Amino acid sequence: MSTNPQHIVFLDGDTMAESVSLPAFGFTHTLTVYPRTRPEQLAERIAEADIVITNKVAIGADALTQAKQLKLIAIAATGSDMIDLASCKEHGVAVCNIRNYATNTVPEHVLALMFALRRSLVPYRQSVQNGRWQEADQFCYFDYPIYDLAGSTLGIVGAGSLGQSVAKLAQALGMKTVFAEQKGVSADQVRSGRVPFEDMLRQADVISLHCPLTPQTEHLLSTAEFNLMKPGRTVLINTARGGLVDNEALEQALRSGQLGGAGIDVCTPEPPPADHILMRLLDLPNFILTPHVAWASQEAMQALANQLVDNINAFVAGQAQNLL
Known part of the structure; x- marks a missing residue:
């Protein structure tokens, strides 16, 4: 890498909270941060960049053809599905990503969704707000089912760092954990x-997804898979990728009562339009949708920012790390 000053362009700076700060780079540079970048703005913004930072802005072959100075794409996330890696290789552009920064925040979000759904926290809170407690005329009421996590079975799809961390927390709560083989x-x-895989579906009281989205895992869970789960009992948690779940099948399973509940943090596209199928499910008491924030604890976002700069510094120093 040249020792000349480097021009760094961050394409979607708003994907980091204002409370997160980028550490100092270890070389002379200029840094241009755009809050967000639309597809039609991409080529112009990276045309004279030496290094591009992106979280969710897709970079394909057309844009790479026009980026004559580009040497590195530093992904400010773990997933790389929005980068045309083959074209990057063809154009001599290195790509690095962030690793193992979310091993606390994502598992904690998963457990929060488990607790909320298994104990019906959301509908009970809403019913109290609506005056149901006064109507009950006694110290409690039982409108929604409550199940303990202790003694239940957690099925995990994906045995990487996040899946393993979820298993560790679940076991501390007295849950039995099983890792599914590939479908x-x-x-x-x-x-x-x-x-x-099918045995996991039959055994699990809670299923948590922690695998990448690939052609092989798209719609990993659809009608056939939901029908193998414990009727009315199994809870699905998805903090991985929206495409892993067939949303039409999910709606049918929830509205029919086949699926006990679902906690979803991801969808396709993001953000979803107002008429998206997941938005239509928000009327259900056993469905929770969060806006892709499982990764976003303050501690995790700062760790991501630190590693992002470390990756770029290492590349400029000729000691590239976390390359894809």
Whole structure:
């Protein structure tokens, strides 16, 4: 990498909270931060950049063709599905991402959704606000089911750092945890420490998704999978990628009572339009939708910012790390 001053462009700076600060870079540079970047603005904004930072702005072959000086795309996240990695390789552009920064924040969000759904916290709060407690005319009422997490079974899809961290927290609560083998793997090919995918669906009281979105995992859960779950009992948590779940099948499973509840932090697209199917489910007492914030504790966002700058400093120093 040249020792000349580097021009860094951050395409979607608003994806970091104002409370998060970027540490000092270890080299001479200019930094241009755009709050957000629309597709039609991309090519112009990266045309003279040496380094581009992006969280969710997609960068494809057309934009790369016009970015003659670009040497590094530093993803301010773990997922890389919005970057055309093959085109980056063709144009000699390195790509790095953030790793293992969310091993507290995402699992804690997962557990928060588990508690809220298994104990019906949202509908009970709403019913109190609506005057139901006074109508009950006694010290309590039982309009919504409550189930303990202790003694229940958590099925985890994805055995990476996040899946393992969720399992550790769940076990501390007295839950039994099972890791699912990849869907479609025959019983005799199941790896040690895992159970067949369909067996996990049948066993689990709670299912948490922690796998990437690929052509193989798109609509990982659809009607057939929901029908294998415990009728009216199983709770689904998705903090991974929206495309892992067939939303039409999810709606049917929730409204029919086949699925006990769902806590969703991700969808496609983001943000969802007002008429998105997940927005239509907000009337249900056993459905919670949060705006892709499982990753966004203050501590995790600052750790991400620190690692982002570390990645860029390492690349400029000729010691690239976290390359894809």
